[in-house]
Amino acid sequence: MSLLQAKQEATSALLDGVSIADGASWITALRQDALARVRSMGLPSRRDEYWKYTRPETLTQQEVPAAAAFNHGEAPVFDEVDRLKVVFVDGVFDAAASDDLSGEAMRIERLADVAEADIHWAKDLYGALEAKGQSPVERPLAAFNTALASDGVVIRVTGQVARPVSLIYKHVDSASDAVLHHVIKVEEGGALTLLENGPAAARFNEVLEVDIADGAAFHHVRAQGRDHERRAATHMFARLGAESTFKSFTLTVNGVLTRNECVIELTGDDAVAHVAGACVGDGDFHHDDTVFVTHDAVNCESRQVYKKVLRNGATGVFQGKILVKPDAQKTDGYQISQSLLLDDDSQFLAKPELEIYADDVACSHGSTTGAIDEDMLFYLRARGVPAPIATDLLTLAFLAEAVDEIEDEGLAGIILARLEGWLERRRG
Amino acid sequence: MTASATAEKENNMLEIKGLKVKLEDEDKQILKGVDLTVEAGKVHAIMGPNGSGKSTLSYVLSGREGYEVTGGSATLEGEDLLELEAEERAALGLFLAFQYPVEIPGVGNMTFLRTAVNAQRKARGEEEMSAADFLKEIRAKAKKLKIDADMLKRPVNVGFSGGEKKRNEILQMAMLEPKMCILDETDSGLDVDAMKLVSEGVNALRSEGRGFLVITHYQRLLDHIKPDVVHIMADGRIVKTGGPELALEVEKNGYADILAEIA
Numbered sequence: 001m002s003l004l005q006a007k008q009e010a011t012s013a014l015l016d017g018v019s020i021a022d023g024a025s026w027i028t029a030l031r032q033d034a035l036a037r038v039r040s041m042g043l044p045s046r047r048d049e050y051w052k053y054t055r056p057e058t059l060t061q062q063e064v065p066a067a068a069a070f071n072h073g074e075a076p077v078f079d080e081v082d083r084l085k086v087v088f089v090d091g092v093f094d095a096a097a098s099d100d101l102s103g104e105a106m107r108i109e110r111l112a113d114v115a116e117a118d119i120h121w122a123k124d125l126y127g128a129l130e131a132k133g134q135s136p137v138e139r140p141l142a143a144f145n146t147a148l149a150s151d152g153v154v155i156r157v158t159g160q161v162a163r164p165v166s167l168i169y170k171h172v173d174s175a176s177d178a179v180l181h182h183v184i185k186v187e188e189g190g191a192l193t194l195l196e197n198g199p200a201a202a203r204f205n206e207v208l209e210v211d212i213a214d215g216a217a218f219h220h221v222r223a224q225g226r227d228h229e230r231r232a233a234t235h236m237f238a239r240l241g242a243e244s245t246f247k248s249f250t251l252t253v254n255g256v257l258t259r260n261e262c263v264i265e266l267t268g269d270d271a272v273a274h275v276a277g278a279c280v281g282d283g284d285f286h287h288d289d290t291v292f293v294t295h296d297a298v299n300c301e302s303r304q305v306y307k308k309v310l311r312n313g314a315t316g317v318f319q320g321k322i323l324v325k326p327d328a329q330k331t332d333g334y335q336i337s338q339s340l341l342l343d344d345d346s347q348f349l350a351k352p353e354l355e356i357y358a359d360d361v362a363c364s365h366g367s368t369t370g371a372i373d374e375d376m377l378f379y380l381r382a383r384g385v386p387a388p389i390a391t392d393l394l395t396l397a398f399l400a401e402a403v404d405e406i407e408d409e410g411l412a413g414i415i416l417a418r419l420e421g422w423l424e425r426r427r428g
Numbered sequence: 429m430t431a432s433a434t435a436e437k438e439n440n441m442l443e444i445k446g447l448k449v450k451l452e453d454e455d456k457q458i459l460k461g462v463d464l465t466v467e468a469g470k471v472h473a474i475m476g477p478n479g480s481g482k483s484t485l486s487y488v489l490s491g492r493e494g495y496e497v498t499g500g501s502a503t504l505e506g507e508d509l510l511e512l513e514a515e516e517r518a519a520l521g522l523f524l525a526f527q528y529p530v531e532i533p534g535v536g537n538m539t540f541l542r543t544a545v546n547a548q549r550k551a552r553g554e555e556e557m558s559a560a561d562f563l564k565e566i567r568a569k570a571k572k573l574k575i576d577a578d579m580l581k582r583p584v585n586v587g588f589s590g591g592e593k594k595r596n597e598i599l600q601m602a603m604l605e606p607k608m609c610i611l612d613e614t615d616s617g618l619d620v621d622a623m624k625l626v627s628e629g630v631n632a633l634r635s636e637g638r639g640f641l642v643i644t645h646y647q648r649l650l651d652h653i654k655p656d657v658v659h660i661m662a663d664g665r666i667v668k669t670g671g672p673e674l675a676l677e678v679e680k681n682g683y684a685d686i687l688a689e690i691a
Contacts (some may be wrong), residue, residue, distance in 0.1 A: 382490050387515065
């Protein structure tokens with residue numbers, strides 16, 4: 001089968017009979033464009049270089065592989081945080097469980113609501129960062145999302161928002177197929193913290209587009225739900241203006257398949273983008289972090305810190321790239337991806353890339369795979385710490401370096417406590 | 429057995445008999461029959477040239493993997509050490525001050541010590557130490573060793589100087605209150621002042637119920653930590669045992685004379 005044929009077959013399976021009716025809404029043309037994009041690209045197949053380490057079939061097939069909702073009995077992760085809650089159940093907005101959407105220094109709306117209007121500010125942003133992010137690497141699942149997202153939030157931030165906005169994704173239906181698309185615009189000098197948590201659906205396709213204006217800040221902490229069988233393909237597209245800040249952290253525990261793509265473009269001078277992830281995988285678990293950072297302005301800093309702990313045959317993937325354009329002098333780019341393999345059955349596949357066209361830059365990258373350090377383990381045991389507890393202490397210490405990337409100490413503490421509790425329970 | 433012999437035996441803390449050890453992976457015999465008894469309340473020193481097996485002895489006693497015991501025994505207050513995991517030996521009261529203390533990034537010194545203290549207590553069926561009591565005790569003990577609050581908060585041994593690492597070993601010893609302390613070349617990498625500080629820390633822990641085995645290349649540490657008995661180890665055996673004067677003899681003449689004498 002030729003590559004084109006294979007892609008077309010994959011495409012037709014999910015897109016057969018799909019069309020977007022003409023209408024007066026601002027979003028219609030954007031959706032139609034996106035549908036045309038995904039049709040011309042084709043959905044990802046195993047033969048795509050970008051999908052070499054992660055099998056996309058279950059994300060692109062028409063039938064959703066069943067995933068039971070898993071009740072782990074823990075309190076939801078951000079429960080103790082004062083926040084504005086927006087709840088989706090299997091991708092459907094739950095008004096009763098959500099807070100009143102009005103907040104200081106920002107306006108939150110539902111995509112499903114604003115998509116009814118003739119005109120809306122989101123017209124300039126919806127699908128725009130996604131479309132731009134299709135080059136130089138195609139991301140068909142993101143275009144698919146722009147075309148067909150059923151809902152999401154549209155947030156315009158005009159000042160410093162003190163209370164985080166918290167998107168909560170509940171999963172009930174074992175065959176749910178959720179497609180959510182969020183658009184966030186942080187205006188000059190504005191600041192927003194976005195929290196996301198929960199397993200979302202049996203299969204979840206999410207796009208988050210964030211436009212951060214000059215001097216603005218966006219902080220993002222995400223805890224992807226613990227349902228064992230759930231699948232997720234998420235894309236985060238961020239565009240940074242001058243002296244702006246973008247910081248994102250993702251915790252992933254369980255999930256049979258997770259692909260988190262992060263596409264960051266530094267377009268204004270002196271901007272800072274940090275993206276980090278900690279993941280713990282056990283058994284039939286596949287987790288893929290794919291990151292693409294483009295430096296297109298002077299004196300910007302980017303940082304990628306990814307840590308994965310894998311055991312019982314779990315697989316971790318990291319594809320991370322830093323692209324420095326010719327005029328992006330004084331770039332400071334850093335990338336580290338590390339895995340801790342707790343047994344011989346697990347694997348970590350890493351593809352770090354640097355592509356640099358400017359001459360006055362400092363870019364470094366590193367990737368390591370290793371087991372628990374025997375010397376450290378013996379040191380702890382020689383002090384009386386039993387081997388399983390010592391192993392967990394070292395595992396937590398390994399992950400803590402990624403968790404430390406969260407700027408807010410309270411949120412970092414919550415994530416660490418989560419991991420600690422999880423390790424402790426697993427130890428029994 | 430006479431009454432006095434029985435009393436003496438009951439006072440034995442660490443008893444090593446005919447201990448033979450080889451490397452697990454290669455056919456290399458390192459300990460070729462070590463006999464050594466350390467009584468409670470006494471300080472024994474082991475001196476010996478490089479490669480004589482001193483550090484191996486400390487590792488085998490504390491339960492490090494990679495060694496195979498091919499003969500003999502080692503007991504702590506009559507309990508067979510060699511059958512136990514490293515953490516069980518520690519809970520029984522054995523402590524090894526490492527020659528090269530290990531750096532553990534991401535694990536705070538305080539967290540590490542509290543986990544260790546409470547794990548040992550739990551293993552012995554004792555009540556865990558409260559956070560407040562632990563803090564009070566560690567602060568007092570750290571102060572004596574001139575370990576400041578910052579060093580307690582930092583990750584275990586990370587970025588510590590050689591002297592700080594060794595002081596941290598002694599702090600752990602003071603917190604864990606072991607019955608039998610093995611000090612593996614605690615003087616290596618220390619300047620005179622640091623050696624004095626570490627020695628004072630060790631001397632403060634000397635007591636009736638506690639035994640010490642001090643492994644060193646040099647006599648100078650033994651000026652500060654005065655031993656009751658000095659052993660010379662060579663080629664995997666204890667080849668000579670004497671009083672503190674034996675250390676002075678080594679310092680003066682080196683090992684050559686002694687080794688020639690027993691050859």
